[in-house]
Amino acid sequence: MTTSTSTFDIAGWRGALLTALLALAFGFLGAALWSLTGLADNRTRAYLLDNPSILQEVAEALAAEDARERLASVSDELFTPFPGAVIGNPEGSKVLVEFTDYNCPYCAASLEDVTRLVAEDPELKVVMREWPIFDGSEDSARMALAAGMQGKYREFHEALFRMGDTSPSGVEAAARAVGLDMDQARIDAASEAVGLELVKNLTFAQALGFSGTPAFVAGDTTIGGAVGYEKLKEALDDVET
Structure with missing residues (x-):
């Protein structure tokens, strides 16, 4: 018009x-x-x-x-991870929250930036929020959380992005590649706890006004998009520990 x-x-x-x-x-x-x-x-x-x-x-x-x-409305719950869904130091004093989707090419591109930040700062804890917004992403998000319950979130996260196949068979191949107990992983992936986590993450994202992935929170700063290492580092440097 x-x-x-x-x-x-x-x-x-x-x-x-x-x-x-x-x-x-x-x-x-x-x-x-x-x-x-x-x-x-x-x-x-x-x-x-x-x-x-x-x-x-x-x-x-x-x-x-x-x-x-908006951040005040979701309080500290945003910074409390689902069991095992953490990259970096689980007890770290500095926290970065990332909303991610395995079918998002910009999330894949941001993986290198987050990996570098973690390698440089032993106090950094990256709280991962699985937010499957692309078609066909829910299975991979559920398996990632199941991997977290077995203490292998990061291994699965990196393997699935590296392998690049988010079909059901591709998700299982990545899970097997990192040594998950597959019987337990399938049970956990289909569990109510995992389903509630995905709903919670959607609620967080909507409350914060995010429209896509990746999206980040550092302290009281919200960041949408694959902004690169320097901007993420700058936001983290401004966070009081």
Whole structure:
């Protein structure tokens, strides 16, 4: 559907956006005082529109505050892993949460970054949240959690990404390759505990506003996408231990 410029007031829309940002940034009372003092005249609007970085900074500050509020809503439970679903030091003082899917190529690309972070920091604990959002991913997510219950989450996680086959036979091949007790793994993968974990992870992801994988949480910072080693390291360095 094409919007006609004759019926859409571009200038009015930009002015409304500016007013909304000012109201949110300074509070409605502050915005009102701003207006009464005469500062919110056309010159001020022109200045801000000519310097869009100011609006960008306001938007980023609001997004950061929203992320903190979303994190507060899920509290410490987010940082408590499903049994065994951890990479790195299970008792580490610094925590990174990762939402992952075995059919996600960007998750596969991020594996190297997470592996490097773990190798460099003996205090890093990576809490893995299986979030099977692609078709055909649930079997692999369930088997990963079953592997965690046998103390072999990381081995399975790396093997499945390396082998790249998330079909039922491929998932079992990866499980056998890392030495899982297959009878027990099948029972655990189909268990209520694993099913509840997948529902919980979906709930966490929705509460945090994530739209895809991979997604990360470091302290009070949420990160969506395969952002690379440097950005993850920077977020972790800002976390107080």
